[in-house]
Amino acid sequence: MSADALVALGLSIRVAFFATLLNALLGIPLAYILARRAFRGRALVDLLVTLPLVLPPTVTGYYLIVLLGRRGWLGAPVYAWTGWSVAFTWYAAVIAATVMALPLLVRTARAAIESVDRELEKAAYTLGRSEWRTALEVTLPLAKNGIIAGLVLAFARALGEFGATLMLAGNIPGKTATVPLAIYTAVQTGEMGEAVVLVLTLTILSCIVLMVAGRLGARAA
Amino acid sequence: MSHRFSVEITKQLPEFTLDVAWSAGDGVAVLFGPSGAGKTLTLQCLAGLIRPDAGRIVVDDRVLFDSAAGVDLPPQQRRVGYVFQGYALFPHLTVGQNVAFGLRDRPRAERLSRAAEVMERLGLGGLTHRRTGELSGGQRQRVALGRALAIDPALLLLDEPLSALDAPLRRSLRDELRTILSGWGTAAVLVTHDFTEAYQIADRIVIYESGRVIQSAPRAELLWQPASEAVARIMGLRNVLHGTVVKAMPDRIQISWRGLMLEAVNSPTRSYMPPPESPIAFFIRPEYVRLIRKDRGAPDAAHHMNLMRGRIVGESDFGMVWSLRLRLDAPGAPAQGDFDLEVEVPRLVYEILEIERDRHWEFSIHRGSIHVLPT
Secondary structure, eight states: OOHHHHHHHHHHHHHHHHHHHHHHHHHHHHHHHHHHOOOTTHHHHHHHHHHHHHSOHHHHHHHHHHHHSTTSTTHHHHHHHHSOOSTTSHHHHHHHHHHHHHHHHHHHHHHHHHTSOHHHHHHHHHTTOOHHHHIIIIIHHHTHHHHHHHHHHHHHHHHTOOHHHHHHHOOOTTTTOOHHHHHHHHHHTTOHHHHHHHHHHHHHHHHHHHHHHHHHHHHHO | OOOEEEEEEEEEETTEEEEEEEEEESSEEEEEOSTTSSHHHHHHHHHTSSOOSEEEEEETTEEEEETTTTEEOOHHHHOEEEEOTTOOOOTTSBHHHHHTGGGTTSOHHHHHHHHHHHHHHTTOGGGTTSBGGGSOHHHHHHHHHHHHHHTOOSEEEEESTTTTSOHHHHHHHHHHHHHHHHHHTOOEEEEESOHHHHHHHOSEEEEEETTEEEEEEEHHHHHHOOSSHHHHHHTTOSOEEEEEEEEEOSSEEEEEETTEEEEEEOOSSSOOOOOTTOEEEEEEOGGGEEEOOGGGOOOOTTTSOSEEEEEEEEEEEOSSEEEEEEEESSSSOOTBTTBSEEEEEEHHHHHHTTTTTOOEEEEEEOGGGEEEEOO
16 A cells, blocks of 8 residues: 555544544434424424435535635634634544534434433433433433444444535645545546555445444344 | 322313312322323323423422422422333343432442342342343332332322233232332322222322312222212223112112112212202112022012012123123113123022023112212
Protein backbone atom coordinates (compact mmCIF):
# COMPACT_ATOMS: atom_id res chain seq x y z
CA MET A 1 0.00 0.00 0.00
CA SER A 2 1.36 3.43 -0.95
CA ALA A 3 2.05 6.17 1.53
CA ASP A 4 -0.81 8.22 0.08
CA ALA A 5 -3.20 5.32 0.45
CA LEU A 6 -2.16 4.86 4.06
CA VAL A 7 -2.70 8.55 4.73
CA ALA A 8 -6.18 8.31 3.15
CA LEU A 9 -6.98 5.24 5.25
CA GLY A 10 -5.77 6.91 8.45
CA LEU A 11 -7.83 9.99 7.66
CA SER A 12 -10.91 7.88 6.91
CA ILE A 13 -10.68 6.05 10.19
CA ARG A 14 -10.10 9.29 12.11
CA VAL A 15 -13.08 10.97 10.42
CA ALA A 16 -15.32 7.96 10.95
CA PHE A 17 -14.28 7.71 14.61
CA PHE A 18 -15.09 11.35 15.39
CA ALA A 19 -18.29 11.21 13.31
CA THR A 20 -19.37 8.18 15.35
CA LEU A 21 -18.51 9.98 18.58
CA LEU A 22 -20.61 12.99 17.53
CA ASN A 23 -23.37 10.58 16.52
CA ALA A 24 -23.35 9.08 19.99
CA LEU A 25 -23.46 12.49 21.67
CA LEU A 26 -26.23 13.87 19.44
CA GLY A 27 -28.00 10.79 18.20
CA ILE A 28 -28.64 8.86 21.43
CA PRO A 29 -30.37 11.77 23.21
CA LEU A 30 -32.24 12.55 19.99
CA ALA A 31 -33.36 8.94 19.63
CA TYR A 32 -34.51 8.93 23.27
CA ILE A 33 -36.47 12.15 22.86
CA LEU A 34 -38.08 10.97 19.61
CA ALA A 35 -38.99 7.64 21.21
CA ARG A 36 -40.27 8.87 24.56
CA ARG A 37 -41.38 12.48 24.39
CA ALA A 38 -44.41 13.91 22.64
CA PHE A 39 -43.65 17.48 21.62
CA ARG A 40 -44.63 19.88 18.90
CA GLY A 41 -42.45 19.57 15.86
CA ARG A 42 -41.45 15.98 16.59
CA ALA A 43 -42.47 14.95 13.07
CA LEU A 44 -40.35 17.78 11.65
CA VAL A 45 -37.28 16.79 13.67
CA ASP A 46 -37.78 13.20 12.60
CA LEU A 47 -38.04 14.31 8.96
CA LEU A 48 -34.91 16.46 9.11
CA VAL A 49 -32.84 13.71 10.73
CA THR A 50 -34.03 11.10 8.24
CA LEU A 51 -33.76 13.21 5.08
CA PRO A 52 -30.03 12.53 4.42
CA LEU A 53 -30.95 8.86 4.14
CA VAL A 54 -33.02 9.45 1.00
CA LEU A 55 -31.56 12.63 -0.51
CA PRO A 56 -28.60 12.35 -2.87
CA PRO A 57 -25.52 13.02 -0.70
CA THR A 58 -24.60 15.92 -2.97
CA VAL A 59 -27.89 17.62 -2.07
CA THR A 60 -27.21 17.14 1.63
CA GLY A 61 -23.70 18.47 0.99
CA TYR A 62 -25.13 21.48 -0.78
CA TYR A 63 -27.33 22.29 2.24
CA LEU A 64 -24.29 21.94 4.47
CA ILE A 65 -22.45 24.49 2.29
CA VAL A 66 -25.47 26.82 2.51
CA LEU A 67 -25.34 26.45 6.30
CA LEU A 68 -21.60 26.24 7.03
CA GLY A 69 -19.78 27.54 3.94
CA ARG A 70 -17.72 30.71 4.02
CA ARG A 71 -20.86 32.61 2.94
CA GLY A 72 -23.31 30.30 4.74
CA TRP A 73 -25.91 31.25 7.35
CA LEU A 74 -23.69 30.11 10.17
CA GLY A 75 -20.41 30.08 8.29
CA ALA A 76 -20.45 33.75 7.26
CA PRO A 77 -20.65 35.23 10.78
CA VAL A 78 -18.00 32.79 12.01
CA TYR A 79 -15.74 33.76 9.10
CA ALA A 80 -16.40 37.47 9.75
CA TRP A 81 -15.32 37.16 13.39
CA THR A 82 -12.47 34.70 13.17
CA GLY A 83 -11.38 34.65 9.55
CA TRP A 84 -11.68 30.86 9.70
CA SER A 85 -14.11 28.60 7.91
CA VAL A 86 -14.81 24.96 8.57
CA ALA A 87 -15.24 24.30 4.84
CA PHE A 88 -12.36 22.36 3.23
CA THR A 89 -10.92 21.20 6.57
CA TRP A 90 -11.01 17.67 7.93
CA TYR A 91 -13.57 18.91 10.47
CA ALA A 92 -15.88 19.43 7.51
CA ALA A 93 -15.41 15.79 6.56
CA VAL A 94 -16.39 14.86 10.13
CA ILE A 95 -19.50 17.05 9.96
CA ALA A 96 -20.56 15.68 6.59
CA ALA A 97 -20.08 12.09 7.77
CA THR A 98 -21.93 12.82 11.00
CA VAL A 99 -24.99 14.18 9.22
CA MET A 100 -25.02 11.33 6.74
CA ALA A 101 -24.68 8.66 9.43
CA LEU A 102 -27.09 10.19 11.96
CA PRO A 103 -30.33 8.74 10.50
CA LEU A 104 -28.91 5.22 10.73
CA LEU A 105 -28.08 5.58 14.41
CA VAL A 106 -31.22 7.49 15.34
CA ARG A 107 -33.55 5.05 13.61
CA THR A 108 -31.86 1.96 15.05
CA ALA A 109 -31.51 3.39 18.56
CA ARG A 110 -35.04 4.77 18.53
CA ALA A 111 -36.50 1.38 17.65
CA ALA A 112 -34.45 -0.21 20.43
CA ILE A 113 -35.60 2.40 22.97
CA GLU A 114 -39.22 2.09 21.88
CA SER A 115 -39.05 -1.65 22.46
CA VAL A 116 -38.17 -1.16 26.14
CA ASP A 117 -41.28 -1.84 28.23
CA ARG A 118 -42.59 1.48 29.51
CA GLU A 119 -43.75 -0.19 32.70
CA LEU A 120 -40.09 -0.61 33.65
CA GLU A 121 -39.68 3.17 33.44
CA LYS A 122 -42.87 3.74 35.42
CA ALA A 123 -41.61 1.29 38.04
CA ALA A 124 -38.37 3.29 38.29
CA TYR A 125 -40.35 6.52 38.73
CA THR A 126 -42.37 5.06 41.61
CA LEU A 127 -39.06 3.93 43.14
CA GLY A 128 -37.83 7.52 43.21
CA ARG A 129 -35.82 7.82 40.00
CA SER A 130 -36.07 10.96 37.90
CA GLU A 131 -36.69 10.60 34.19
CA TRP A 132 -33.03 11.39 33.55
CA ARG A 133 -31.75 8.75 36.00
CA THR A 134 -34.29 6.26 34.66
CA ALA A 135 -33.05 6.79 31.11
CA LEU A 136 -29.46 6.20 32.27
CA GLU A 137 -30.14 3.25 34.57
CA VAL A 138 -33.04 1.47 32.90
CA THR A 139 -33.97 2.52 29.37
CA LEU A 140 -30.55 2.94 27.75
CA PRO A 141 -28.95 -0.14 29.35
CA LEU A 142 -31.87 -2.22 28.08
CA ALA A 143 -31.62 -0.67 24.61
CA LYS A 144 -27.83 -1.10 24.69
CA ASN A 145 -27.45 -3.71 21.97
CA GLY A 146 -29.63 -1.79 19.53
CA ILE A 147 -27.75 1.41 20.27
CA ILE A 148 -24.37 -0.24 19.74
CA ALA A 149 -25.60 -1.80 16.50
CA GLY A 150 -26.70 1.68 15.42
CA LEU A 151 -23.28 3.10 16.27
CA VAL A 152 -21.55 0.38 14.26
CA LEU A 153 -23.79 1.13 11.29
CA ALA A 154 -23.07 4.83 11.70
CA PHE A 155 -19.32 4.09 11.72
CA ALA A 156 -19.66 2.05 8.53
CA ARG A 157 -21.67 4.77 6.87
CA ALA A 158 -19.18 7.45 7.93
CA LEU A 159 -16.32 5.34 6.60
CA GLY A 160 -17.91 5.18 3.16
CA GLU A 161 -19.14 8.77 2.96
CA PHE A 162 -18.37 10.42 -0.39
CA GLY A 163 -20.83 12.95 -1.84
CA ALA A 164 -21.49 15.29 1.06
CA THR A 165 -17.82 15.17 2.09
CA LEU A 166 -16.76 16.17 -1.43
CA MET A 167 -19.17 19.13 -1.36
CA LEU A 168 -18.27 20.52 2.06
CA ALA A 169 -14.69 19.35 2.59
CA GLY A 170 -13.43 19.02 -0.93
CA ASN A 171 -10.90 16.43 -2.12
CA ILE A 172 -7.59 17.66 -0.71
CA PRO A 173 -5.01 14.84 -0.51
CA GLY A 174 -3.70 14.32 3.01
CA LYS A 175 -6.26 16.75 4.41
CA THR A 176 -9.80 15.86 3.38
CA ALA A 177 -9.33 13.07 0.84
CA THR A 178 -10.73 10.05 2.67
CA VAL A 179 -10.54 6.59 1.12
CA PRO A 180 -13.69 6.93 -1.06
CA LEU A 181 -12.41 10.24 -2.42
CA ALA A 182 -8.93 8.84 -2.92
CA ILE A 183 -10.44 5.95 -4.90
CA TYR A 184 -12.25 8.43 -7.12
CA THR A 185 -9.04 10.38 -7.69
CA ALA A 186 -7.05 7.22 -8.38
CA VAL A 187 -9.55 6.04 -11.00
CA GLN A 188 -9.72 9.49 -12.60
CA THR A 189 -5.94 9.63 -12.89
CA GLY A 190 -5.64 6.07 -14.11
CA GLU A 191 -3.84 4.67 -11.03
CA MET A 192 -5.88 1.47 -11.06
CA GLY A 193 -3.49 -0.46 -8.78
CA GLU A 194 -3.92 2.16 -6.05
CA ALA A 195 -7.69 2.12 -6.59
CA VAL A 196 -7.94 -1.66 -6.22
CA VAL A 197 -5.98 -1.67 -2.96
CA LEU A 198 -8.20 1.03 -1.49
CA VAL A 199 -11.39 -0.60 -2.78
CA LEU A 200 -10.48 -3.94 -1.22
CA THR A 201 -9.42 -2.32 2.05
CA LEU A 202 -12.71 -0.46 2.34
CA THR A 203 -14.73 -3.54 1.35
CA ILE A 204 -13.08 -5.73 3.97
CA LEU A 205 -13.41 -3.05 6.65
CA SER A 206 -17.11 -2.57 5.86
CA CYS A 207 -17.74 -6.33 5.89
CA ILE A 208 -16.20 -6.61 9.35
CA VAL A 209 -18.25 -3.71 10.62
CA LEU A 210 -21.49 -5.14 9.21
CA MET A 211 -20.79 -8.55 10.70
CA VAL A 212 -20.28 -6.98 14.10
CA ALA A 213 -23.50 -4.98 13.66
CA GLY A 214 -25.38 -8.14 12.63
CA ARG A 215 -24.18 -9.98 15.74
CA LEU A 216 -25.26 -7.17 18.01
CA GLY A 217 -28.56 -6.79 16.19
CA ALA A 218 -29.33 -10.49 16.61
CA ARG A 219 -28.53 -10.28 20.31
CA ALA A 220 -30.72 -7.20 20.67
CA ALA A 221 -33.71 -8.98 19.10
CA MET B 1 -50.01 2.91 62.95
CA SER B 2 -53.47 3.31 61.52
CA HIS B 3 -53.86 4.26 57.87
CA ARG B 4 -56.49 6.27 56.12
CA PHE B 5 -56.61 7.32 52.51
CA SER B 6 -59.15 8.80 50.17
CA VAL B 7 -59.43 9.11 46.42
CA GLU B 8 -61.65 11.53 44.58
CA ILE B 9 -60.74 11.94 40.94
CA THR B 10 -62.09 12.59 37.49
CA LYS B 11 -60.22 11.89 34.29
CA GLN B 12 -61.56 12.33 30.80
CA LEU B 13 -60.07 10.10 28.09
CA PRO B 14 -61.17 10.08 24.43
CA GLU B 15 -63.66 7.24 24.83
CA PHE B 16 -63.86 6.89 28.59
CA THR B 17 -64.57 8.95 31.67
CA LEU B 18 -63.31 8.05 35.12
CA ASP B 19 -65.25 9.68 37.93
CA VAL B 20 -64.70 7.97 41.27
CA ALA B 21 -64.66 8.76 44.95
CA TRP B 22 -63.94 6.24 47.69
CA SER B 23 -61.87 5.88 50.79
CA ALA B 24 -60.34 3.06 52.78
CA GLY B 25 -58.28 2.44 55.86
CA ASP B 26 -56.04 -0.30 57.18
CA GLY B 27 -55.79 -3.51 55.27
CA VAL B 28 -56.45 -4.28 51.65
CA ALA B 29 -58.94 -2.44 49.49
CA VAL B 30 -59.72 -4.39 46.35
CA LEU B 31 -60.90 -2.60 43.23
CA PHE B 32 -63.14 -5.11 41.54
CA GLY B 33 -64.97 -4.88 38.23
CA PRO B 34 -64.83 -5.86 34.58
CA SER B 35 -61.85 -5.03 32.37
CA GLY B 36 -61.88 -1.46 31.16
CA ALA B 37 -63.82 -0.15 34.17
CA GLY B 38 -61.03 2.22 35.21
CA LYS B 39 -59.37 0.21 37.98
CA THR B 40 -55.81 0.35 36.63
CA LEU B 41 -56.31 3.98 35.62
CA THR B 42 -57.16 4.71 39.26
CA LEU B 43 -53.95 3.01 40.41
CA GLN B 44 -51.91 5.06 37.94
CA CYS B 45 -53.53 8.25 39.21
CA LEU B 46 -52.71 7.20 42.79
CA ALA B 47 -49.09 6.57 41.83
CA GLY B 48 -48.82 9.85 39.93
CA LEU B 49 -48.15 8.14 36.62
CA ILE B 50 -51.28 9.71 35.14
CA ARG B 51 -52.56 13.13 36.09
CA PRO B 52 -56.29 13.33 36.83
CA ASP B 53 -58.23 16.28 35.40
CA ALA B 54 -59.54 17.19 38.82
CA GLY B 55 -59.88 15.84 42.33
CA ARG B 56 -57.97 15.11 45.47
CA ILE B 57 -55.87 12.20 46.71
CA VAL B 58 -54.90 12.07 50.37
CA VAL B 59 -52.84 9.32 52.02
CA ASP B 60 -52.40 9.47 55.80
CA ASP B 61 -53.02 13.24 55.86
CA ARG B 62 -50.44 13.74 53.12
CA VAL B 63 -51.98 15.44 50.06
CA LEU B 64 -50.59 13.74 46.95
CA PHE B 65 -52.88 15.50 44.52
CA ASP B 66 -55.29 18.38 44.85
CA SER B 67 -56.35 20.13 41.67
CA ALA B 68 -57.97 23.00 43.59
CA ALA B 69 -54.80 23.72 45.58
CA GLY B 70 -52.51 23.03 42.63
CA VAL B 71 -50.78 20.10 44.36
CA ASP B 72 -49.50 17.27 42.16
CA LEU B 73 -46.60 15.34 43.65
CA PRO B 74 -44.55 13.50 41.03
CA PRO B 75 -44.42 9.70 41.38
CA GLN B 76 -40.87 9.99 42.75
CA GLN B 77 -42.12 11.87 45.83
CA ARG B 78 -45.33 9.98 46.55
CA ARG B 79 -43.86 7.02 48.41
CA VAL B 80 -46.43 4.80 46.76
CA GLY B 81 -45.26 1.28 45.94
CA TYR B 82 -46.50 -0.22 42.69
CA VAL B 83 -46.58 -3.91 41.78
CA PHE B 84 -47.28 -4.00 38.06
CA GLN B 85 -49.37 -6.64 36.35
CA GLY B 86 -46.36 -8.16 34.58
CA TYR B 87 -44.21 -7.28 37.65
CA ALA B 88 -41.93 -5.00 35.56
CA LEU B 89 -38.77 -6.43 37.12
CA PHE B 90 -35.58 -4.92 35.71
CA PRO B 91 -34.22 -7.72 33.53
CA HIS B 92 -30.67 -6.35 33.47
CA LEU B 93 -30.38 -6.36 37.26
CA THR B 94 -30.14 -9.14 39.83
CA VAL B 95 -32.87 -9.91 42.37
CA GLY B 96 -30.90 -8.02 45.04
CA GLN B 97 -30.42 -4.99 42.79
CA ASN B 98 -34.11 -5.00 41.94
CA VAL B 99 -35.15 -5.05 45.59
CA ALA B 100 -32.62 -2.33 46.48
CA PHE B 101 -33.51 -0.16 43.48
CA GLY B 102 -35.69 2.25 45.44
CA LEU B 103 -33.11 2.68 48.22
CA ARG B 104 -30.53 4.67 46.24
CA ASP B 105 -30.67 7.71 48.51
CA ARG B 106 -29.69 5.71 51.59
CA PRO B 107 -26.12 4.96 52.67
CA ARG B 108 -24.73 1.79 51.15
CA ALA B 109 -24.67 -0.22 54.38
CA GLU B 110 -28.26 0.65 55.20
CA ARG B 111 -29.32 -0.09 51.63
CA LEU B 112 -27.82 -3.55 51.75
CA SER B 113 -29.23 -4.41 55.17
CA ARG B 114 -32.70 -3.18 54.25
CA ALA B 115 -32.71 -5.16 50.98
CA ALA B 116 -31.46 -8.25 52.82
CA GLU B 117 -34.14 -7.86 55.48
CA VAL B 118 -36.93 -7.54 52.90
CA MET B 119 -35.69 -10.53 50.92
CA GLU B 120 -35.39 -12.60 54.08
CA ARG B 121 -38.96 -11.80 55.10
CA LEU B 122 -40.25 -12.73 51.66
CA GLY B 123 -38.24 -15.94 51.45
CA LEU B 124 -35.97 -14.64 48.71
CA GLY B 125 -32.80 -14.94 50.76
CA GLY B 126 -30.88 -17.33 48.51
CA LEU B 127 -31.77 -15.57 45.29
CA THR B 128 -29.89 -12.29 45.76
CA HIS B 129 -27.51 -12.78 42.84
CA ARG B 130 -29.95 -14.40 40.45
CA ARG B 131 -31.13 -12.67 37.31
CA THR B 132 -34.89 -12.10 37.30
CA GLY B 133 -35.25 -14.17 34.13
CA GLU B 134 -34.27 -17.31 36.05
CA LEU B 135 -37.11 -17.04 38.58
CA SER B 136 -40.43 -18.86 38.76
CA GLY B 137 -43.69 -16.93 38.54
CA GLY B 138 -44.24 -16.97 42.28
CA GLN B 139 -40.68 -15.79 42.96
CA ARG B 140 -41.04 -12.97 40.44
CA GLN B 141 -44.16 -11.84 42.21
CA ARG B 142 -42.36 -11.77 45.55
CA VAL B 143 -39.43 -9.83 44.07
CA ALA B 144 -41.90 -7.25 42.70
CA LEU B 145 -43.55 -7.09 46.12
CA GLY B 146 -40.21 -6.80 47.88
CA ARG B 147 -39.01 -4.04 45.57
CA ALA B 148 -42.17 -2.04 46.25
CA LEU B 149 -42.17 -2.75 50.01
CA ALA B 150 -38.47 -1.98 50.49
CA ILE B 151 -39.13 1.75 50.20
CA ASP B 152 -41.56 1.44 53.11
CA PRO B 153 -44.44 2.87 51.07
CA ALA B 154 -47.33 4.80 52.59
CA LEU B 155 -49.57 2.92 50.20
CA LEU B 156 -48.96 -0.23 48.17
CA LEU B 157 -50.68 -0.68 44.80
CA LEU B 158 -51.02 -4.08 43.14
CA ASP B 159 -52.38 -4.42 39.62
CA GLU B 160 -53.72 -7.95 39.08
CA PRO B 161 -50.71 -9.40 40.91
CA LEU B 162 -51.79 -13.00 40.39
CA SER B 163 -53.03 -12.90 36.81
CA ALA B 164 -49.63 -13.80 35.36
CA LEU B 165 -49.64 -17.13 37.22
CA ASP B 166 -51.13 -20.57 36.52
CA ALA B 167 -54.47 -21.31 38.17
CA PRO B 168 -53.26 -23.74 40.91
CA LEU B 169 -50.38 -21.45 41.89
CA ARG B 170 -52.73 -18.48 41.82
CA ARG B 171 -55.01 -20.06 44.40
CA SER B 172 -52.20 -20.92 46.79
CA LEU B 173 -50.60 -17.49 46.38
CA ARG B 174 -53.83 -15.68 47.30
CA ASP B 175 -53.44 -16.77 50.90
CA GLU B 176 -49.73 -16.06 50.84
CA LEU B 177 -50.33 -12.59 49.46
CA ARG B 178 -52.94 -11.86 52.08
CA THR B 179 -50.58 -13.04 54.83
CA ILE B 180 -47.73 -10.90 53.50
CA LEU B 181 -49.91 -7.80 53.17
CA SER B 182 -51.40 -8.09 56.64
CA GLY B 183 -48.01 -8.96 58.12
CA TRP B 184 -46.46 -5.86 56.62
CA GLY B 185 -49.21 -3.57 57.88
CA THR B 186 -49.05 -1.41 54.78
CA ALA B 187 -52.35 -0.11 53.46
CA ALA B 188 -52.82 -1.65 50.03
CA VAL B 189 -55.02 -1.29 46.98
CA LEU B 190 -55.30 -4.35 44.76
CA VAL B 191 -56.99 -4.59 41.37
CA THR B 192 -58.65 -7.77 40.15
CA HIS B 193 -61.54 -8.89 37.98
CA ASP B 194 -61.90 -12.23 39.75
CA PHE B 195 -64.50 -12.01 42.50
CA THR B 196 -63.26 -15.03 44.44
CA GLU B 197 -59.80 -13.47 44.51
CA ALA B 198 -61.24 -10.10 45.50
CA TYR B 199 -63.20 -11.60 48.35
CA GLN B 200 -60.34 -13.74 49.62
CA ILE B 201 -57.80 -10.91 49.79
CA ALA B 202 -59.97 -7.89 50.56
CA ASP B 203 -60.95 -6.15 53.72
CA ARG B 204 -62.96 -3.70 51.68
CA ILE B 205 -64.22 -4.16 48.13
CA VAL B 206 -64.77 -1.21 45.82
CA ILE B 207 -66.86 -2.15 42.79
CA TYR B 208 -66.10 -0.40 39.51
CA GLU B 209 -68.32 -0.20 36.47
CA SER B 210 -67.67 1.96 33.39
CA GLY B 211 -65.51 4.46 35.24
CA ARG B 212 -67.73 4.80 38.30
CA VAL B 213 -67.86 3.23 41.74
CA ILE B 214 -71.17 1.49 42.26
CA GLN B 215 -70.46 0.16 45.74
CA SER B 216 -67.73 0.35 48.33
CA ALA B 217 -68.21 -1.83 51.39
CA PRO B 218 -66.52 -4.29 53.74
CA ARG B 219 -66.39 -7.63 51.98
CA ALA B 220 -68.97 -9.42 54.14
CA GLU B 221 -71.50 -6.66 53.66
CA LEU B 222 -70.97 -6.79 49.93
CA LEU B 223 -71.48 -10.53 49.80
CA TRP B 224 -74.90 -10.39 51.46
CA GLN B 225 -76.08 -6.92 50.62
CA PRO B 226 -75.10 -5.87 47.14
CA ALA B 227 -76.25 -2.28 46.76
CA SER B 228 -77.91 -2.69 43.39
CA GLU B 229 -78.70 -5.00 40.53
CA ALA B 230 -75.62 -3.71 38.70
CA VAL B 231 -73.42 -4.78 41.63
CA ALA B 232 -75.11 -8.20 41.72
CA ARG B 233 -74.48 -8.72 38.02
CA ILE B 234 -70.81 -7.65 38.24
CA MET B 235 -70.31 -10.00 41.18
CA GLY B 236 -71.59 -12.72 38.87
CA LEU B 237 -74.57 -13.55 41.06
CA ARG B 238 -77.05 -15.89 39.46
CA ASN B 239 -80.85 -15.78 39.62
CA VAL B 240 -81.05 -12.00 39.53
CA LEU B 241 -84.80 -11.66 39.03
CA HIS B 242 -87.47 -8.99 38.60
CA GLY B 243 -90.83 -8.90 40.35
CA THR B 244 -93.40 -6.45 41.64
CA VAL B 245 -93.72 -5.20 45.20
CA VAL B 246 -96.90 -6.27 46.91
CA LYS B 247 -96.15 -4.91 50.32
CA ALA B 248 -92.97 -3.68 51.98
CA MET B 249 -92.58 -3.82 55.75
CA PRO B 250 -89.52 -3.00 57.83
CA ASP B 251 -88.77 -6.65 58.52
CA ARG B 252 -90.05 -8.32 55.36
CA ILE B 253 -91.13 -7.63 51.85
CA GLN B 254 -93.71 -9.39 49.70
CA ILE B 255 -93.00 -9.77 46.03
CA SER B 256 -95.16 -10.99 43.19
CA TRP B 257 -93.11 -13.02 40.72
CA ARG B 258 -94.20 -15.46 37.98
CA GLY B 259 -97.67 -15.72 39.52
CA LEU B 260 -96.22 -16.59 42.91
CA MET B 261 -96.20 -14.58 46.09
CA LEU B 262 -92.65 -14.60 47.46
CA GLU B 263 -91.72 -13.41 50.89
CA ALA B 264 -88.25 -11.99 51.49
CA VAL B 265 -86.50 -10.63 54.54
CA ASN B 266 -86.03 -6.89 54.42
CA SER B 267 -82.65 -5.71 55.61
CA PRO B 268 -82.82 -4.93 59.34
CA THR B 269 -80.07 -2.33 59.02
CA ARG B 270 -81.02 -0.90 55.67
CA SER B 271 -84.77 -1.29 55.24
CA TYR B 272 -85.96 -0.80 51.73
CA MET B 273 -89.53 0.53 51.53
CA PRO B 274 -90.68 0.75 47.92
CA PRO B 275 -94.39 1.48 47.34
CA PRO B 276 -96.73 -1.34 46.24
CA GLU B 277 -96.81 -2.11 42.53
CA SER B 278 -93.27 -0.80 41.98
CA PRO B 279 -90.78 -3.05 40.16
CA ILE B 280 -88.19 -4.74 42.32
CA ALA B 281 -85.03 -6.76 41.67
CA PHE B 282 -83.85 -9.57 43.92
CA PHE B 283 -81.52 -12.51 43.77
CA ILE B 284 -81.57 -16.08 45.02
CA ARG B 285 -78.33 -18.03 45.46
CA PRO B 286 -78.68 -21.32 43.57
CA GLU B 287 -77.25 -23.31 46.49
CA TYR B 288 -79.94 -21.94 48.85
CA VAL B 289 -82.89 -23.28 46.90
CA ARG B 290 -84.14 -26.37 48.73
CA LEU B 291 -85.34 -29.43 46.90
CA ILE B 292 -88.25 -31.09 48.72
CA ARG B 293 -87.86 -34.84 49.12
CA LYS B 294 -90.83 -36.87 47.97
CA ASP B 295 -90.24 -39.63 50.52
CA ARG B 296 -90.75 -37.42 53.58
CA GLY B 297 -94.50 -36.66 53.39
CA ALA B 298 -96.25 -33.61 52.07
CA PRO B 299 -94.54 -30.26 52.52
CA ASP B 300 -96.04 -27.98 55.12
CA ALA B 301 -96.25 -24.23 54.79
CA ALA B 302 -94.60 -23.56 58.15
CA HIS B 303 -91.33 -25.25 57.20
CA HIS B 304 -91.38 -24.67 53.51
CA MET B 305 -92.05 -21.07 52.74
CA ASN B 306 -91.98 -19.78 49.17
CA LEU B 307 -93.03 -23.13 47.84
CA MET B 308 -92.96 -23.68 44.11
CA ARG B 309 -93.24 -26.53 41.65
CA GLY B 310 -91.42 -27.03 38.41
CA ARG B 311 -89.66 -29.16 35.90
CA ILE B 312 -85.95 -29.51 35.25
CA VAL B 313 -85.32 -28.39 31.69
CA GLY B 314 -81.53 -28.37 31.73
CA GLU B 315 -78.57 -29.30 33.89
CA SER B 316 -74.79 -29.00 34.10
CA ASP B 317 -72.40 -31.33 35.88
CA PHE B 318 -69.77 -29.38 37.81
CA GLY B 319 -68.29 -32.49 39.37
CA MET B 320 -69.24 -32.38 43.04
CA VAL B 321 -72.22 -30.17 42.30
CA TRP B 322 -75.03 -30.35 39.79
CA SER B 323 -76.58 -27.17 38.50
CA LEU B 324 -80.24 -27.65 37.55
CA ARG B 325 -82.29 -25.27 35.44
CA LEU B 326 -85.83 -25.22 36.68
CA ARG B 327 -88.92 -24.10 34.81
CA LEU B 328 -91.93 -23.33 36.98
CA ASP B 329 -95.33 -24.83 36.35
CA ALA B 330 -96.77 -21.39 35.71
CA PRO B 331 -98.13 -19.69 32.62
CA GLY B 332 -96.12 -16.97 30.92
CA ALA B 333 -92.55 -16.66 29.69
CA PRO B 334 -89.78 -18.05 31.95
CA ALA B 335 -87.72 -15.47 33.79
CA GLN B 336 -84.31 -16.41 32.38
CA GLY B 337 -84.74 -17.48 28.78
CA ASP B 338 -86.02 -21.05 28.85
CA PHE B 339 -85.90 -21.44 32.63
CA ASP B 340 -86.88 -19.58 35.79
CA LEU B 341 -84.37 -20.54 38.44
CA GLU B 342 -80.92 -22.05 38.63
CA VAL B 343 -80.63 -24.52 41.49
CA GLU B 344 -77.52 -26.24 42.78
CA VAL B 345 -77.59 -29.60 44.50
CA PRO B 346 -74.64 -31.65 45.76
CA ARG B 347 -73.78 -34.65 43.63
CA LEU B 348 -74.78 -36.99 46.46
CA VAL B 349 -78.30 -35.52 46.59
CA TYR B 350 -78.54 -35.72 42.81
CA GLU B 351 -77.74 -39.43 42.94
CA ILE B 352 -79.83 -40.39 45.98
CA LEU B 353 -82.94 -38.66 44.69
CA GLU B 354 -82.34 -40.02 41.18
CA ILE B 355 -82.81 -36.60 39.66
CA GLU B 356 -81.45 -37.85 36.38
CA ARG B 357 -84.64 -39.90 35.98
CA ASP B 358 -87.15 -37.87 37.98
CA ARG B 359 -87.53 -34.37 36.51
CA HIS B 360 -90.52 -32.90 38.36
CA TRP B 361 -89.92 -31.42 41.80
CA GLU B 362 -91.13 -29.08 44.46
CA PHE B 363 -88.75 -26.42 45.75
CA SER B 364 -88.77 -24.03 48.62
CA ILE B 365 -86.73 -20.95 49.41
CA HIS B 366 -86.35 -19.57 52.89
CA ARG B 367 -87.27 -15.89 53.01
CA GLY B 368 -83.78 -15.14 54.35
CA SER B 369 -82.34 -16.47 51.10
CA ILE B 370 -84.18 -14.03 48.86
CA HIS B 371 -82.10 -10.87 48.74
CA VAL B 372 -83.73 -7.66 47.69
CA LEU B 373 -81.67 -5.36 45.47
CA PRO B 374 -82.45 -1.66 45.95
CA THR B 375 -82.71 0.35 42.74
